[in-house]
Amino acid sequence: MTEQRIDLGLAASTPRSGGCGDACGCGHGGAAAATSDAPEATTTHVLRVDGMTCAHCVRAVTDELNAVPGVRVVDVDLRAGETSLVRVSSTGVATSDDLAAAIDEAGYTLV
Structure with a gap:
């Protein structure tokens, strides 16, 4: 049995967690930025x-x-x-x- 898997390298980035917003300086921009990185269905x-x-x-x-x-x-x-x-x-x-x-x-x- 031969199996071939081709990954096109289009994996979506994982949203960062946390609700600290922009104040902490971590760069992820809080929850609003996390939803913009959500993977496509x-x-x-x-x-x-x-x-x-x-x-x-x-x-x-x-x-x-x-x-x-x-x-x-x-x-x-x-x-x-x-x-x-x-x-x-x-x-x-x-x-x-x-x-x-x-x-x-x-x-x-x-x-």
Whole structure:
């Protein structure tokens, strides 16, 4: 079983805690600044894909999915000869239809 995880390095920064405001001089600006660093909401889609048999297949699917606007992370659990699982973390920009089209474009079947 081959697993490939591609992290695009887009992890959001962690908001700092504390309600000391600007008076302490720590530079984080209090609670208002913490909310401005809040990570963007993401959705995880679990796709079942038939026809993948090797690392080339994983790369083809990963490349097509990464081309979809809003996709942050693609994680493929290759199960050669079976249905593979593809987890896609994305913002609200990427729809299920966009992801299905990317799988189709790569030449594989979404189950």
